[in-house]
Amino acid sequence: DAGVIQSPRHEVTEMGQEVTLRCKPISGHDYLFWYRQTMMRGLELLIYFNNNVPIDDSGMPEDRFSAKMPNASFSTLKIQPSEPRDSAVYFCASSYFRSGGNNEQFFGPGTRLTVL
Amino acid sequence: AQSVTQPDIHITVSEGASLELRCNYSYGATPYLFWYVQSPGQGLQLLLKYFSGDTLVQGIKGFEAEFKRSQSSFNLRKPSVHWSDAAEYFCAVGDPLRFAGGYQKVTFGTGTKLQVIP
Numbered sequence: 162d163a164g165v166i167q168s169p170r171h172e173v174t175e176m177g178q179e180v181t182l183r184c185k186p187i188s189g190h191d192y193l194f195w196y197r198q199t200m201m202r203g204l205e206l207l208i209y210f211n212n213n214v215p216i217d218d219s220g221m222p223e224d225r226f227s228a229k230m231p232n233a234s235f236s237t238l239k240i241q242p243s244e245p246r247d248s249a250v251y252f253c254a255s256s257y258f259r260s261g262g263n264n265e266q267f268f269g270p271g272t273r274l275t276v277l
Numbered sequence: 278a279q280s281v282t283q284p285d286i287h288i289t290v291s292e293g294a295s296l297e298l299r300c301n302y303s304y305g306a307t308p309y310l311f312w313y314v315q316s317p318g319q320g321l322q323l324l325l326k327y328f329s330g331d332t333l334v335q336g337i338k339g340f341e342a343e344f345k346r347s348q349s350s351f352n353l354r355k356p357s358v359h360w361s362d363a364a365e366y367f368c369a370v371g372d373p374l375r376f377a378g379g380y381q382k383v384t385f386g387t388g389t390k391l392q393v394i395p
Contacts, residue, residue: 165320194381203385203386203387203388204321204367204385204388206382206383209381209382211379211381216380216381217380217382252321254320254321256381258381264371264381265311265323265326266321266323266383267323268313268320268321269320270318270319270320271319271320
């Protein structure tokens with residue numbers, strides 16, 4: 162398997178522009194997570210999905226952020242409008258549920274977002 | 278709610294020396310515990326995990342961790358560090374009761390950056 166695939170790997174944009182980050186989870190995984198990593202705040206969970214349904218979006222910072230999972234093999238995280246404080250590395254991860262709790266998350270390589 | 282603390286932000290060790298990275302958790306019972314490693318420019322990779330049973334857990338790359346309930350700790354160890362171990366290490370905790378119900382949120386610590394000197 163190719164692992165979790167994220168695109169783009171790097172994104173530079175100007176303040177006010179819309180940014181869309183993409184993720185393809187590992188085939189067969191039923192959970193998908195979006196994280197944000199910054200020096201100041203560390204690794205934060207933004208939202209996660211189970212079987213394409215958002216389960217917990219309490220980490221989404223504000224209404225400028227939205228995430229969708231239209232099918233089991235694709236998810237997007239959108240920021241509109243973007244602001245310089247959104248600059249961070251955004252990770253997507255996926256896992257599959259096993260009874261007994263053996264639920265390792267597999268992380269993608271991340272998208273480094275810079276908002277000027 | 279569970280929480281996890283990694284008290285060391287940076288650690289520097291010499292190649293060949295032993296390593297111990299500290300992790301303390303807060304949870305009312307025995308949590309699920311994980312150690313992940315992040316190499317520069319990469320995503321996180323699972324090193325090892327503890328759910329139950331033997332409190333000494335073996336992982337990949339020669340790492341091990343020991344769960345100590347009395348100290349609420351899950352410290353990561355390696356007897357001899359290699360230069361390729363330079364990375365950032367994250368401890369994480371999950372709630373077993375919520376995991377069983379399909380709630381998969383894991384709380385990550387703030388990470389410890391490991392520098393290895395020749």
